[in-house]
Amino acid sequence: MDLVVPIKNLDRAKSRLRGAVPVEQHADLVLALLLDTVTAALTSAGVRRVLVICEDKRVPDALAGTGVECLVERGLPGLNAALSFGAEHLRTPGGTVGALQADLPALRPADLAGAIAEADGRRAFSADRPGTGTTLLLAHPGEALTPRFGPGSAQAHEATGARQVGAGLASLRCDVDTEDDLAVAEGLGLGKFTLPFGLGPRRAAIDAGQWGCEHRDEP
């Protein structure tokens, strides 16, 4: 099983998360979410290769030495095109390709392995917490990925013949689009890269006077 993970330009990515941290740390937070996701994925049973498709040269630099592969794309027309490009790069005869979202900082390798095992070689997807989006898509062995990510992608993937897996696997379903999502992920247990951006460490830094004054409770 080989997984492709898409990430756009770090300054433009995760716009709904803007303001969760001081503006100069936004790209670092996006990168931290990615690093926790892909390093967890690479240690999951059943996962062989993890390939990040990015738009930003800071990403391959940050992934150096992790074992996660990376290609910088230029000008592909959007998320699904980037995913298909990566999946075709990974595809081998009879091998399985999948797509994993880049914003799963609480991901536990056992949860990803559990979803892959539950799919048992069938085309499958895992929904996000609200149930409308997709955090993981697995193709049928040997077949193209045929991604349908975007608004309402859970239903769109179901319509392509994918069955839902991992309904009870919280860390796989917890994508982080908003500051509230970050708090939920923190409750599940953030990976080491995202941990410093959680509310707990930030609260401690605020109390110690080491955080941007716009985040202080008192003026």
Ligand SMILES: Nc1nc2c(ncn2[C@@H]2O[C@H](COP(=O)(O)OP(=O)(O)OP(=O)(O)O)[C@@H](O)[C@H]2O)c(=O)[nH]1
């Ligand atoms: N390589 C690549 N990645 C993309 C592209 N478009 C979106 N992505 C990534 O695909 C994932 C889902 O993208 P979106 O839902 O559009 O955006 P987002 O960055 O998660 O967040 P918002 O800006 O808050 O919507 C994110 O990891 C994006 O960074 C693209 O054209 N190329």
Ligand SMILES: C=C(OP(=O)(O)O)C(=O)O
């Ligand atoms: C693109 C998707 O997710 P998000 O907007 O949460 O990144 C999706 O779930 O298909």
